[in-house]
Amino acid sequence: MLRFVGRRLLYMVPTLFLISVVSFAIIQLPPGDFLTTYVANLQAQGEFVDRGQLAALEARYGLNEPIYVQYWKWISGIIFHLDFGRSFEWNLPVSTLLAQTLPFTVVLSLLTIVFIWVVSVPIGVYSAVRQYSVGDYVATTLGFLGLAIPNFLLALVLMWIAFSVFGHSPGGLFSPEFRDAAWSLPRVWDLLTHLWIPVVVIGTAGTAGLIRILRANLLDELRKPYVVAARARGVPERRLLIRYPLRVAMNPLFSTVGWILPSLISADVIVSSVLSLQTTGPLLLGALLSQDMYLAGSIIMLGAVLTVVGTLLSDLALAWLDPRVRLQYR
């Protein structure tokens, strides 16, 4: 097991390197360097531009040096000092902004995964055991719809319904009275009552996909000879289902995290913008629209790193659960 973990950790290094390169490329993409834009903005607002400060910024990001030096200055700042650069839109260090929003993105993603699991397991098992029943068809149809409806549309429709029924907009993460309050139990509860809408909205597509996979896996498993043999010996149906086939068919819960997580991070960007949640999503959108590239690049990079780490954790969980996966790497 230790060897397996080591191997997977080693595999992550080139991936993380590539992620940083792609993020750096996105930072560099907009024409002109950001410092000129920054100075132009400052002057447009009639503010004084300090020559010394400019020179310091230039040296800090290595703007007059070749591109690989710039990359090295940028990435070493992140690795050794957790310095992601500065957001010129907010006039704050990027790390401060990230510290305010990233935890919510992580919590939202984790809750959504749990939601996907809790909903798709019973439905998936039901439609496999009662294949071609009315319930199976309903689940399949809903699954197709869940995949076809863009999640921001679902968010808009839910908001519209909530607005016309309850008369208030369900956006945001907190009620007004808790927005700036210190952490307390009522505040956590308030957060949870607001989080369910984005969780449901972001979770639909993943749920639909996972139901399909669970159903197919369990159907395959239920047709295997050992199930038939057990049934012939008079094992009751319920035990027959739960004892082994269900356990084997549960593997996709972990093996699909690798593709569910990226889609969750993607969905977070757009759904949070619609519902105006204080996650990294709207921050990224705002940063891109105003070409605040250090902020945007950092968010893109951290989103990618989060998915890679999440995928690693799910792989480890899978290896721990399923000896076949673990022993492959002996």
Place this chain on the structure above:
Amino acid sequence: MTLQLSPPDPSPPTRTATAVRDEAALAVASQRRLLWWRFRRHRLAMLGLVVTVLLYLTAAFAEFLAPYPAGYLDAEYTFAPPQRLHVVQTGPDGWDWGLYTYGYTVRQDPETFALTYEVDPQQRIPVGLFVRGEPYRLFGFIETDRHLFGPIDPDAPPVYLLGADRLGRDLLSRLIYGTRVSMSIGLVGVAVAFLLGILLGGVSGYFGGRVDTLIQRLVEFFTSLPTLPLWMGLAAAIPRDWGPLTRYFAITVVLAMIAWTALAREVRGRFLALRTEDFVTAARLDGAGHSRIIFGHMLPSVTSHLIATVTLAVPAMILAETALSFLGLGLQAPVVSWGVLLQDAQAIRVIASAPWLLIPGLAVVVAVLALNFLGDGLRDAADPYRR
């Protein structure tokens, strides 16, 4: 699409006779015919095919189908609700047949400035088919001013069957024009992605070995990343001052830059399986070059699979464009796409007062479902020897 339409079967007299005839027909049927037979059995896929064809026809004849040009506006009809189309008017002097709709009287709340529209039964606007309206050129060379429907009198108040947006533009007309952009960006984007996918996937599957490993790691890397933030980052770098057409192509390239991976994986899988087939070995022994083997021998035998894969990739593209445009990073007005139309429906207050602005979202769902069903059916049909 190269599907051939076969004439419908005449109803057979007996069961055994059909079986015999079917078997005889099966033995001599061409690959395309087999494909079509299998495909036709899939009801949802047939529905998907019909809807998809209708959507692309709408895109092609947008100028004729839309009663107004995309930019036409009536400032007195901002956020006007959808108008109901009536067929018959009952009155004291009997029934009067003919399509018509009622105009609106507008009242403005003196305090909130909110406009309320009330149906005005006095103002009857006759609606006709094939009426004269704004002149246009169909396909760029047929000059005409006929529209499928619209108010008979061009100077009458507008007929907005799906309501109006914040500038008083006809949502139906804009939806029809948006079909053209949204449906075509799926095709163009997939075409670009497919070029990349077939090139890299083909090379990867054909040569195998180290090249294969390298390209596969690259594909895995891209599929493990959240795509929307990447797309947004790339789209944000497109200069704002680029013209609509340049921007359109830039967006398709951005979409394709990440979407090629799924296609490459599919092509590679097929090529890996084909590589060891006898006819490929025979071609190699005959001294055929790499490109000749790939394009002359291997590609034709995977075409049907590739068509199915491409069909399934189009809806993903449409969704991506909608999302980008909705966020304001994709296409920009005056270009009309479903995503651009949905941009108007971002604020909850706007939706609450004008819920019809969400209709473009419905169009997205219909198109994505239709293309998915079509692609599923094609994928099942692509393998005539299965089962």
